[in-house]
Amino acid sequence: MSEETQEKLLLIDGFNLLSRCYFATAYGKEWDQLTRNSQGLFINGLRAKIQKLLQLVRIHEPTHLAIAWDVKRNETLRKEKFQDYKGTRNELPEPLIQQYETAVTLFNTLGLPQFTIPRYEADDIIGTFTQKWRDEKQGECIIYSNDRDLLQLLCEQTSQLIAAKKGEIKYTVHDFRDDYGIExxxxxxxxxxxxxxxxxxxxxxxxxxxxxxxxxxxxxxxxxxxxxxxxxxxxxxxxxxxxxxxxxxxxxxxxxxEIYRDVPDILDLNFDDIRIKVNRSLLKDELSRLEINVRVG
The missing domain is CATH 1.10.150.20 (5' to 3' exonuclease, C-terminal subdomain)
Structure with a gap:
């Protein structure tokens, strides 16, 4: 097996994962009941997100990683085309927004590749990465998200990890064809x-x-x-x-x-820029500073 076929890209839908972790750990609780550290920062959803990220890296052993974040919903290309786009969604809870900001700062410190691109959504960043990977690489690409809009990106190289009651399902293009009878x-x-x-x-x-x-x-x-x-x-x-x-x-x-697959910032990227390079000592120090207790491995 060539080095290129052994390469594997893991794409994380950042806010999809963080919000699921937040609401799972905040269910039935008031804000003052959520876990905070001694600095007063909420960490309930962030701790669960980091735990899941580390688990995904351990299990799937990707060589490349990218975390995609959404911009504000009123600043997207789709909002420009249709003013009512995402217009029925409620405002996000403040503890979730704060944990998003903490996550971005933490990942910057750790040097984890993360992307927020004006006017584009996380789906578009992921879509462009899958297309670029398909065009330039032979290895596997895994999308981690429960957003079924992303099913349109499935191909022989690209599958989607979807959380289910009995555990995570690795949903492939073959599963999709069997279930829906279309491409x-x-x-x-x-x-x-x-x-x-x-x-x-x-x-x-x-x-x-x-x-x-x-x-x-x-x-x-x-x-x-x-x-x-x-x-x-x-x-x-x-x-x-x-x-x-x-x-x-x-x-x-x-x-x-339709998900965009031509986000310029991603198309211009070199895949070597998103190779996983985790400094475990720095990771442990940063998690300790935030008082987030998870197994680093």
């Missing part, structure tokens, strides 16, 4: 019809899960559906008017759902 690139078309409540992406009103996937399986894409909309299979007759009325929203939603 990962067509996931965008399914989402264009369904919309996304969490991101406030409208989709096509009245077209739900029973119709969205079968329509894409049969007509291949949003374009294919609308090219055939006047001659749709009789089993979709009840959706004819809904599709006609929702045409503009379908194409807008598809645009909003």
């Amino acid at each position: 990962p690139s067509q996931w965008i078309d399914v989402k264009a019809l369904l919309g996304d409540k969490s991101d406030n992406i409208p989709g096509v009103a009245g077209v739900g899960e029973k119709a969205a996937l079968p329509l894409v399986q049969q007509y291949r894409s949003v374009e294919g559906i609308y090219e055939s909309v006047d001659e749709l299979d009789v089993k979709y007759k009840r959706y004819f008017k809904k599709l006609q009325l929702g045409r503009e929203m379908a194409f807008l939603s598809r645009d909003l759902c």
